[in-house]
Amino acid sequence: MAGKPVLHYFDGRGRMEPVRWLLAAAGVEFEEKFLKTRDDLARLRNDGSLMFQQVPMVEIDGMKLVQTRAILNYIASKYNLYGKDMKERALIDMYSEGIADLDEIVLHQPYIPQEEKEANLAKIKDKARNRYFPAYEKVLKGHGQDYLVGNRLSRADVYLVELLYHVEELDPSVLANFPLLKALRTRVSNLPTVKKFLQPGSQRKPYEDEKCVESAMKIFS
């Protein structure tokens, strides 16, 4: 038994990408078992490995965890990226949940039918520029510290930085009016573990292309 966490998902970002980012930022090596066909998913279901018949699933410390938030909460706690007390955790949760709401719209973009893509993209741009990014810029401005909570790196910074990259892929000028977010992204990106993850050849996944979308649809339809 390797002792490394094993991620079960298809070979794409989807709902697993924040888990990859968090493990990478924490400097934790992990393995991936990619679902390639419907049979792969069926096998996991029949094994009783998936509590609600769904992936993501992560084997970690003797558990088979499903549900992205359960997985992220466990990793964040274990690797000390979840605040030092209850009140810090409340802020981290509040910030992370906001990012998750925006991410929910973003992660669907590759999978949305062609004729609806433009409308979804407009929604992403509007929410990012007018609701979410201003909120986080305001947090950083408010305390002037290097990280969102408690003056040290937490899961909220990692998730936000991931999303800054992903939204920028869809809306290249989105960060123009958010200097503190840009600075946070640079700072986090220069941390040794994150820098490594950002390099080609890491387990970070690219934006889902048509082939990837087709393959995912086949597995999950």
Next chain:
Amino acid sequence: MSGKPVLHHFNGRGRVECIRWLLAAAGVEFEEKFIECPEDLEKLRKDGKLMFEQVPMVEIDGMTLVQTRAILNYIATKYDLDGKDVKERALIDMYAEGIADLSEMMGQLVVTPPDQKEAKIALIKDRTKNRYLPAFEKVLKSHGQDYLVGNRLTRVDIHLLELLLYVEEIDSSLLAPFPLLKALKSRLSNLPNVKKFLQPGSQRKPPIDEKVLEKAKKIFKLS
């Protein structure tokens, strides 16, 4: 200042009912400030109280918290209804998120167009009896204990009780094949704080009716 948590939301279940349940189960008295019209929501936004311009929002211990999960996590930790260690918390989170997924499907019914409602209800019933209830029955069967995690009451038992009551509202026969869930439901319903909350006159909210729905649509500018 009373020191009691103050819940800001419209006068209905919405995304805040699970918070009412958890506070009630923990025996914590709380106040509610209902959003009755679009201007009420505008005022909260202008006052800078809503980080993402949304409710639920709960004033608690000097914080203005938004995002249901952030609020629930804080309450659970504060009142000792979370796991005792990181592994118990992982199970609690996993179970609670499954419950949240099914609750979300049910919550969407009120805004589902009439021509799609029947299909949605059929899907909810299917998922309830073939995916979610079996999963929780299996958990209880596997350890034979009185509660889902750690042999004591935690937040996820309360979340599940709330869900089981909603399942019953949709179709009371759905619970029939699940004896351990039925037993859990009885056991939890008899805990003093829960029993009190289940009685008429408590802060528990009924299913949404047309009048409340129309009001909510106006406030939140839903179609």
